[in-house]
Amino acid sequence: MSSATGIRIKGIYEHLDCLLTGIDRLKKANITGWTVMAPLPRHEILEIVYEGRPSPVRWWTLTGAVTGMTIGLLLTSLTNTQWPMILPGGKPVVSLVPYAVIMFECTILGGALFTTLGAIVHCGLPGFFLDKAIQDPRVTDSSFGIVFTDAPTGDQAKIEAILRDSGAVEVTSGDATLYDVPNN
Amino acid sequence: MKDVYSTGEPNRPESYGAANRDIIRVLLKPSAAYFAMLFVAVSMMLFGVWCEYQQIRWGMGVANIKHPTMWGVYIVTFVFWVGIGHAGTLISAILYLVRSRWRTGVYRASEAMTVFAVMTALLFPVLHLGRMWQNYWFFPYPNQRQLWMNFKSPLMWDVFAISTYFTVSAIFFYVGLVPDIAIFRDHSKGLVKKVYGLLSLGWRGTHRQWHHYMAAYGFFAALAAPLVLSVHSVVSWDFAMANTAGWHSTIFPPYFVAGAIFSGCAMVITLLMPLTYAFNWHAYVNIWHFDALAKMCLLTSAILTYAYGMEYFIGWYSQNPYEQAIFFWRADPWADYGWAFYIMVFCNCVAPLPWYFQKLRTNPWALFIISIFINIGMWFERFNIIVSSLAHNFDPATWDYYWPSWIEWGILIGSTGWFFTWFLLFVKTFPAIAITEIKEMIPPPLKGSLEAK
Structure with missing residues (x-):
C-alpha cells in the first residue's frame, strides 16, 4: 500500500478551458503531484502538462x-x-x-x-488496485478532473481555492493514506 | 432519415456523454433478429466442424485435392480471408496516419473484421495439412534432428507474415479498445462490470496514460501500415515464386494487394450496412462513409481490371507458349473453368461500375448488393488463379478437373459461420464504434474563460 501521508483532493470540471486554466494556475503556483483525468486525449491538455516532451x-x-x-x-x-x-x-x-x-x-x-x-x-497498467473515488465514472463520460493523491496538508486550502476559482464544479478532499494511486 | 442519405459528415452528438449513451445502447437485450443471425452463423460453423471431423476420421481422401491440383478450396479460402482482413488495417492504420475523417466511424468494426478474418484464414493451412495436430511443424523450434525450416521458401515467409500480421492487428485492435471498454465498465454493474474492469486493465484516463497511449497508438499505426502492403505481397509470392504458368509474374504483389483492399472494403460495406440500421448508428456511420468505401472499391477495381488485362498482355507479349496457353485456356468460356473466369470478371470489373454514378454509390441497397457481388468475385479470383493453373500445368498427361467435394464446401461454409459468429458476438459485447475517437470529433465543452497560453 501507499506510504502517502497527505490529503486527497479532487476537482471535477465540465469545461476544457476551465481545466486548462486550473492546470496553468497550479503550475504557476509551483504545486506538483496532481493528475489530470480526461475522457479523451485532448492535445491542449498534453501540451500544457508535458510542454512538448515526447513519450519515452x-x-x-x-x-x-x-x-x-x-x-x-x-x-x-x-x-x-x-x-x-x-x-x-x-x-x-x-x-x-x-x-x-x-x-x-x-x-x-x-x-x-x-x-x-x-x-x-x-x-501504469494494469491498474486494478486503484482508488475507487479517483476512478470517477464522470471522467470516462464527459467531465474532466484534477486529482491530488498525496497533497501536503498545509497546501489544502490553496489547492482547493485554485481548483474552485478556475471553474471546477465540484471540489472534494479526503484521507489519502488508505489508497495506493500511481502518480505522474 | 435525412442523415442516412446525406453524403456529408453525419451530425455528431452534442456532447461526449451523448456519444457514450448512443454506443452503449448495443449492450441492451439483443433482439430476436440478432439471435436468428447468431443461430444461422453458429449452425454454419457447427456444420463446418462436422465436415472437418469427417476429414480427420476418413483422411484427406474426402477432399478432392489430388495431383495435380494439390491446392484447392482450402488455400483459395485462406487467401480470400487474408485479403478480407486487409481493409481493416488500411482503414485503422494508414487512414489514421493521414488523418482521414471518414475513418472514425467505421474503423473499429473494420479492425474487428480484420482480426476475425485472419483468425478464419489461419484455420485453413491447418485444415489443409490433414494432420492438424502437427501444425507446429510450421514454426521453427529446436528438435533432436536439428532440422530447421527452409527460410528461403515463400511458404515460410508466409508463416511469418501472417503470424506477425495477426499479432500486430490483434494488439492494435485491443489497445484501441481499452479506453472504450473502460467506458463500458463505468456504465455496467455486477459481474459485467468486473469483466469489463479486467479487460480495461484499470484504465482511468489520466494525462500520463493518454500521453503514452497516444504515442504508442501512433507507433502501432506506423508499424501496421507497411503490413498492409507486405502481407498480401508475401501471400502472392506463395504463387509468383513458383515456376507455374499463370503464377510466375512480377505483377502479383501489387495485384494481390489491390485485390485484398478491394474485397476488404466491400466486406466492410456488407457488414456495416445492416448494423447501421439495426443499431441506429446513423449519427456515426452514414452514406458519407459508404460513399468513401465505394470509391476505394472503384479505385482498386480499376487496378484489378488493369492487372487482369496486363496478365493477358504479358502472356501474349512474352511469346511463352505455356503462359499463353494457360491464359487463353482460362478465358475460353467452354473450357473447364471458363465460367469461374467470367464470374470473376463480371463481379470484380463490371459489377462495381454502377458506383461511378453518385446516385447508386449513395443508395444503401445498391451498395449492399454490389458489395456481395465483389465478395463472391474475389473468392472466384483466387479459385481461378490457384485451381486453373494447377489443373492445367505443363504436362498435358497430368491435366485434371478439380471440383471441391461437399466436405470442402462444408468447411468453406463453416469458416464463414466461424467468422460471423465472432463478429456478431463482438458487436453486441464491445464498442463496435470507437467512442473515444468519436469524442475527438465533437467540439470540446468550453466556457470561454481560457487564460492558459
Whole structure:
C-alpha cells in the first residue's frame, strides 16, 4: 500500500478551458503531484502538462524493432548454417535477399511487442488496485478532473481555492493514506 | 432519415456523454433478429466442424485435392480471408496516419473484421495439412534432428507474415479498445462490470496514460501500415515464386494487394450496412462513409481490371507458349473453368461500375448488393488463379478437373459461420464504434474563460 501521508483532493470540471486554466494556475503556483483525468486525449491538455516532451515509448519501439531485426537475421542465418541445405536454385546457404522478408516481419513484430510493453509500463497498467473515488465514472463520460493523491496538508486550502476559482464544479478532499494511486 | 442519405459528415452528438449513451445502447437485450443471425452463423460453423471431423476420421481422401491440383478450396479460402482482413488495417492504420475523417466511424468494426478474418484464414493451412495436430511443424523450434525450416521458401515467409500480421492487428485492435471498454465498465454493474474492469486493465484516463497511449497508438499505426502492403505481397509470392504458368509474374504483389483492399472494403460495406440500421448508428456511420468505401472499391477495381488485362498482355507479349496457353485456356468460356473466369470478371470489373454514378454509390441497397457481388468475385479470383493453373500445368498427361467435394464446401461454409459468429458476438459485447475517437470529433465543452497560453 501507499506510504502517502497527505490529503486527497479532487476537482471535477465540465469545461476544457476551465481545466486548462486550473492546470496553468497550479503550475504557476509551483504545486506538483496532481493528475489530470480526461475522457479523451485532448492535445491542449498534453501540451500544457508535458510542454512538448515526447513519450519515452518511442525508445521501446526502436529497441524492439532493432531486436526483432537482429533475431530475424540470426534465426535465419544460424539455423541454415547448422543445416546447410544447398537448394537446386543455387542460392548460397546464407542468402540475405530471401531472409530480408523474415527480418522485416521480425522487425515489425519486435517493434509492436516492445511498444505494447512500453505502453503498459509507462501508462501504469494494469491498474486494478486503484482508488475507487479517483476512478470517477464522470471522467470516462464527459467531465474532466484534477486529482491530488498525496497533497501536503498545509497546501489544502490553496489547492482547493485554485481548483474552485478556475471553474471546477465540484471540489472534494479526503484521507489519502488508505489508497495506493500511481502518480505522474 | 435525412442523415442516412446525406453524403456529408453525419451530425455528431452534442456532447461526449451523448456519444457514450448512443454506443452503449448495443449492450441492451439483443433482439430476436440478432439471435436468428447468431443461430444461422453458429449452425454454419457447427456444420463446418462436422465436415472437418469427417476429414480427420476418413483422411484427406474426402477432399478432392489430388495431383495435380494439390491446392484447392482450402488455400483459395485462406487467401480470400487474408485479403478480407486487409481493409481493416488500411482503414485503422494508414487512414489514421493521414488523418482521414471518414475513418472514425467505421474503423473499429473494420479492425474487428480484420482480426476475425485472419483468425478464419489461419484455420485453413491447418485444415489443409490433414494432420492438424502437427501444425507446429510450421514454426521453427529446436528438435533432436536439428532440422530447421527452409527460410528461403515463400511458404515460410508466409508463416511469418501472417503470424506477425495477426499479432500486430490483434494488439492494435485491443489497445484501441481499452479506453472504450473502460467506458463500458463505468456504465455496467455486477459481474459485467468486473469483466469489463479486467479487460480495461484499470484504465482511468489520466494525462500520463493518454500521453503514452497516444504515442504508442501512433507507433502501432506506423508499424501496421507497411503490413498492409507486405502481407498480401508475401501471400502472392506463395504463387509468383513458383515456376507455374499463370503464377510466375512480377505483377502479383501489387495485384494481390489491390485485390485484398478491394474485397476488404466491400466486406466492410456488407457488414456495416445492416448494423447501421439495426443499431441506429446513423449519427456515426452514414452514406458519407459508404460513399468513401465505394470509391476505394472503384479505385482498386480499376487496378484489378488493369492487372487482369496486363496478365493477358504479358502472356501474349512474352511469346511463352505455356503462359499463353494457360491464359487463353482460362478465358475460353467452354473450357473447364471458363465460367469461374467470367464470374470473376463480371463481379470484380463490371459489377462495381454502377458506383461511378453518385446516385447508386449513395443508395444503401445498391451498395449492399454490389458489395456481395465483389465478395463472391474475389473468392472466384483466387479459385481461378490457384485451381486453373494447377489443373492445367505443363504436362498435358497430368491435366485434371478439380471440383471441391461437399466436405470442402462444408468447411468453406463453416469458416464463414466461424467468422460471423465472432463478429456478431463482438458487436453486441464491445464498442463496435470507437467512442473515444468519436469524442475527438465533437467540439470540446468550453466556457470561454481560457487564460492558459
